[in-house]
Amino acid sequence: MLLILAAAELLPELVTLWYRETQGSMAFASTAALTGLLGLLFLYLGRGAGALYRREGILIVVAGWALASVSGALPYLFTGTVHSPVDALFESASGFTTTGASIMTNIEAASRGILFWRSFTQWLGGMGIVVLFVALLPELGPGARFVYKLEVPGPTAETLHPRVADTAKALWRIYLGLTGALVVLLLLAGLTPYDAITHAFSTLSTGGFSAHDASIAAFESPLVEALIIVFMVIAGVNFSLYYGLRRDRGRRLWTDPEFRLYISVIIVFTAWISWDLLASGRFGDRGTGQVILDAAFQVASLITTTGYATADYDQWPSVSRVLLVILMFLGGCAGSTAGGPKIIRMVMGFKAALREARLIFSPNAIVPIFIGRKAVPEGVVRSVVGFFVLYVTIWAVGTVLLTIGGTGLKTSATAAIATLGNIGPGLDGVGPTANFAFFSGWQKLVMVVLMWLGRLEVYAIAALVIPAFWRR
Secondary structure (H helix, E strand, O other), X not given: OXXXXXXXXXXXXXXXXXXOOHHHHHHHHHHHHHHHHHHHHHHHHOOOOOOOOHHHHHHHHHHHHHHHHHHHHXXXXXXXXXXXXXXXXXXXXXXXXOOOOOOOOOHHHOOHHHHHHHHHHHHHHHHXXXXXXXXXXXXXXXXXXXXXXXXOOOOOOOOOOOOHHHHHHHHHHHHHHHHHHHHHHHHHOOOOHHHHHHHHHHHHOOOOOOOOOOHHHHHOOHHHHHHHHHHHHHHOOOHHHXXXXXXXXXXXXXXXXXXXXXXXXXXXXXXHHHHHHHHHXXXXXXXXXXXXXXXXXXXHHHHOOOXXXXXXXXXXXXXHHHHHHHHHOOOXXXXXXXXXXXXXHHHHHHHHHHHXXXXXXXXXXXXXXXXXXXXXXXXXXXXXXXXXXXXXXXXXXXXXXXXXXXXXXHHHHHHHHHHHOOOOOOOXXXXXXXXXXXXXXXXXXXXXXXXHHHXXXXXXXXXXXXXXXXXX
C-alpha cells in the first residue's frame, strides 16, 4: 500500500516540475523516496507471511490510513507550507479522509504543487486507498474480501463480481470516468486545466478542498456551481448502481429505496431553505434564482459531506441552519464517496425502532425489516444499532474534549460532527468562511482521530481497544 502511495506522490512531483517549483519538487521527491523505502522495509519484514485473515485485515486498514496521513503530511513540512507537524498531519488526514477541514489561512499563497496534492489526497481517499490496493494486488488470500468490506462505506459491502479484486477495479473505472467527465465539463465552463482537475478531484471524492480562499464562489459562475452540484449529488450515490446502468437501463437506480430517499431529501431541503431565505427578506438583492442556487449548493455540499461553500450559511436564518445541521447527521448513500452515517442506516435504524414499538404489544411476532423487497439480515440490523450508539457517543466525547480547551459549545459540537462525519465546515468558529487553525495542538489530534473514526466507520478502530483483539 505504501509503495502504491509512493508512486502516487510522483504525480504532484510532475506538477511542481511543470510550474518550476524547485522547493516543491524536492519535497515530493523526498516524500516519495521515504514512503517507498518504508514500504520496501515492511515488504521485507513481511516476507513469507501466511494468509491474510480478519485481525490482520483490521490492522492493515487502520495502520494504512494512519501511515498514509503521516506520509501525506511530509510535503507540507518540507515545503514550509506549515511549520507544525500536528498541523501538517491534520491537513493530510483531512485530505485522505475527504473531510476538507483546513488549518491553512491563506490558501492561494501556497504553491501549485501543494494545492494539487491537497486535492489529490482527497481523490485517492474518496474511493479508498485500500480499495485501490485490493484492485492492484488481488492475491491477498481469504482476508481480501474483509479488507474491502472495512474500506467501503455502509452497513454492507456489495460486490459486483465473484472476485473482490474485479469489483474494486470496476468501482475505480467508474470513479475515473466520472472524474474525467467533470474535468471536461469544467474546462468547457471556462476553468483553467489546473482548476478543472483539482476541483474535479475534490468534487468526486466529496472532499471539498479548493485552490481558492473563496472556494467555488471564487469563480463567480452559476454554470460552474450548477455543474458542481450535479456531480456532488452523483458522487453521493452508491457506485454499484452505476455499474448496472447499461444492463438494466437505470431501472435499478430508480427503484432503489435509498437513492429515492436521498434525492427526495435534497429536493425537500432545498425547497424549504430557499423559502426560508426568501421569506426572511434579507437575501432579496441576490435574486430568487441565485438564492435557490445557493440553497441547492449548500444542501448538496453538506448531505454529501463535500464541504464546499458558495455562501456564508452561518449568517442564514435559524431554521435554515438547523436544517443544514440535520444534513450533517445524514450523509450520502452507502457505497458512495460521501461520509456521514449514510441514508440507508437512517432507514434501517428507524424501521428497527418501529419494530421494537410493535413488539411491545406483539412480543411473539416475527417482524423482519425490509429495504425495498429485500429482508435485512438481523446481523446487519444489530450492526446498524451498534453503529449509532458508538457514533453518537464518540461525537459527544469529542464535543466535550474540544470544549475543555475553552472552545464554545456550538463551535465544539459542530467541529466534532464536521470531522467525525468527514464534512469539513461547521458553524460559528468553524463556519464556511473560517478554518481550524485556532485550535490547540492536542485538539487537532483529537479531530484527526475523529476523521479516521468517521472514514473507517467506527468499528475497525473500536476493535483495536478491545483486549480480546490482541490475544492469540
